[in-house]
Amino acid sequence: MDRTKIKAVITGGASGLGQAVAEQWMADGAQVVLIDLNSTQADTWMSAHSNDRLTFIQADVTDEPAMEDAMQQAHAAMDGINVLVNCAGILGPGRVLGKQGPMPLENFSKTVMVNLIGSFNAAKAAAAWMQHNNQPDDNGVIINTASIAAFEGQIGQAAYSASKGGVVGMTLPMARELARFQIRVMTIAPGVFHTPMVDGMTPEIQDSLSAAIPYPSRLGQATEFAQLAGHIVDNQYLNGSVIRLDGAARLTPK
Ligand SMILES: NC(=O)c1ccc[n+]([C@@H]2O[C@H](COP(=O)([O-])OP(=O)(O)OC[C@H]3O[C@@H](n4cnc5c(N)ncnc54)[C@H](O)[C@@H]3O)[C@@H](O)[C@H]2O)c1
Numbered sequence: 001m002d003r004t005k006i007k008a009v010i011t012g013g014a015s016g017l018g019q020a021v022a023e024q025w026m027a028d029g030a031q032v033v034l035i036d037l038n039s040t041q042a043d044t045w046m047s048a049h050s051n052d053r054l055t056f057i058q059a060d061v062t063d064e065p066a067m068e069d070a071m072q073q074a075h076a077a078m079d080g081i082n083v084l085v086n087c088a089g090i091l092g093p094g095r096v097l098g099k100q101g102p103m104p105l106e107n108f109s110k111t112v113m114v115n116l117i118g119s120f121n122a123a124k125a126a127a128a129w130m131q132h133n134n135q136p137d138d139n140g141v142i143i144n145t146a147s148i149a150a151f152e153g154q155i156g157q158a159a160y161s162a163s164k165g166g167v168v169g170m171t172l173p174m175a176r177e178l179a180r181f182q183i184r185v186m187t188i189a190p191g192v193f194h195t196p197m198v199d200g201m202t203p204e205i206q207d208s209l210s211a212a213i214p215y216p217s218r219l220g221q222a223t224e225f226a227q228l229a230g231h232i233v234d235n236q237y238l239n240g241s242v243i244r245l246d247g248a249a250r251l252t253p254k
Contacts, residue, residue, distance in 0.1 A: 141184045
């Protein structure tokens, strides 16, 4: 798909990986709608990137009517939607049996709600518009963001890994089902990237994370995530699979 023809909705687009995709595609001439809970963060970024091809909608990916409404607004703003990048997510760390006792069920549910159910909620609302695009080739591309923790979650990541494992699991059945509408579905499973989510960790933890990455032995750059998202849109034969983007990193138990 020619980048100037991209009409993308990016959830979690006010920060980190989603913001890097928005930045790249804005530079390429695409239209972009960011959906995020955090309007303060978005306002700062929007004022630096003021452009009539960029719109921000404050919404919660876990809210069904809000997401339907947001997609309708996005469709109106761009005169269509043909790409969705699901980047909204939270870490939700915590042990099953922590120092304060067993993990409150609410913590587990919230992580699954945002990372998995929120991704599904945004995907179905976007696909409902994409199915009518009536293009000769792709009517839409949905890119989810899982994590390598979907495959080798660490201690303290039971909720996060379960949520990301769910994202991995829904990728193929969604791609199979939406094939008849010429909508592709892919998932990126990032390793450890420099974003506000990770930059808040101490330098020692970041150094030890970097040292465990075989090559290149450093954290990923958000621009590298954006490059892959762009390639997924460009390459029509990518569908129904999960791509690890991790410098060969494999998470250890701790
Ligand atoms: N940074 C990493 O190393 C890394 C690694 C693997 C996977 N990921 C995944 O990539 C995605 C993006 O992560 P990031 O590092 O850019 O994080 P980030 O915290 O920088 O950005 C996440 C964004 O999601 C938004 N958000 C959170 N809950 C929301 C909700 N309910 N509705 C709408 N927006 C919401 C936040 O406001 C924030 O702007 C997440 O799904 C994360 O799990 C990140």
